[in-house]
Amino acid sequence: MNSERLKTIVSFVEPKESVIDIGTDHGYVPIMLAKMSICSRIMASDKSENALLSAKMNIREYGLLDVIELKVSDGFSNISSGYDVAILAGMGTNTIKKILSCDNLPNKIIVQSNHDIAELRRFMNDIGYKIKEEVAVFDERYYVVICYVVGQEVLTEEEILFGKSDNIDYYKYLFSKYMELYSKSGSKEYENYKTLLKTIIEKKQG
Ligand SMILES: C[S@@+](CC[C@H](N)C(=O)[O-])C[C@H]1O[C@@H](n2cnc3c(N)ncnc32)[C@H](O)[C@@H]1O
Structure with missing residues (x-):
């Protein structure tokens, strides 16, 4: 509890x-x-x-x-x-x-x-x-x-995909997750997610 x-x-x-x-x-x-x-x-x-x-x-x-x-x-x-x-x-x-x-x-x-x-x-x-x-x-x-x-x-597509939380560590965690998935699969979708998350992290870091 x-x-x-x-x-x-x-x-x-x-x-x-x-x-x-x-x-x-x-x-x-x-x-x-x-x-x-x-x-x-x-x-x-x-x-x-x-x-x-x-x-x-x-x-x-x-x-x-x-x-x-x-x-x-x-x-x-x-x-x-x-x-x-x-x-x-x-x-x-x-x-x-x-x-x-x-x-x-x-x-x-x-x-x-x-x-x-x-x-x-x-x-x-x-x-x-x-x-x-x-x-x-x-x-x-x-x-x-x-x-x-x-x-x-x-909502923007990024907000639909990754939400509106302000927890930068969460976005870093998602970035690593999609980086790993991308390196295993080479999927365009994961590559796109990686790019979006990188931009979100950079924006939040100011
Ligand atoms: C994993 S437990 C989550 C317990 C608690 N809400 C939590 O967040 O820790 C999911 C519960 O949802 C119940 N559940 C699943 N579908 C449901 C429905 N349609 N209506 C009511 N309860 C449902 C299950 O019986 C189960 O007890």
Whole structure:
């Protein structure tokens, strides 16, 4: 629960917001939020009954069963009331996209996808959300956590591909990754990524 990834996720929640954590699994995000004592309401939900049972055990251990609501639900399908914020973390982009392909989404969505982040940025842009803040956090490996709010924004192709975080070490890490992939494959795509990342790093270094 002390993970930098989880700390970053909860840092985007503001006082008095009601929050639903979709795909809660162990329930750590709701527990961290409840310990912060800032939310007006917290819901821990998961499509897996077993996952929700493990969340319930953890929540009970922290004595927070009266603070955190629990519900088995595939995405929002079994969720009747509205929330200010939805958190979807530790899942892949396809799963996140499926969950968010419905009406009446919250105004604020905090996402942390394990794969295909560029595709997720494009999708969120298409469904009418703009990036409020994006953080690339190192927690044994890099994770990208994005806080979205309802709104329109025009993103450049570089922003779609590599995001809007200001973590220069993350861009250096991506550069090395694509350099290695390029030297193994000779792919034009990786060469292009390398060039774009070099420009981003130079700009950020000022
Ligand atoms: C790897 S865990 C992530 C746990 C936690 N959110 C985190 O970031 O550490 C992914 C969880 O998402 C749940 N999940 C996957 N698809 C889901 C869906 N459509 N609706 C609700 N939960 C889902 C899985 O059951 C699993 O418990």
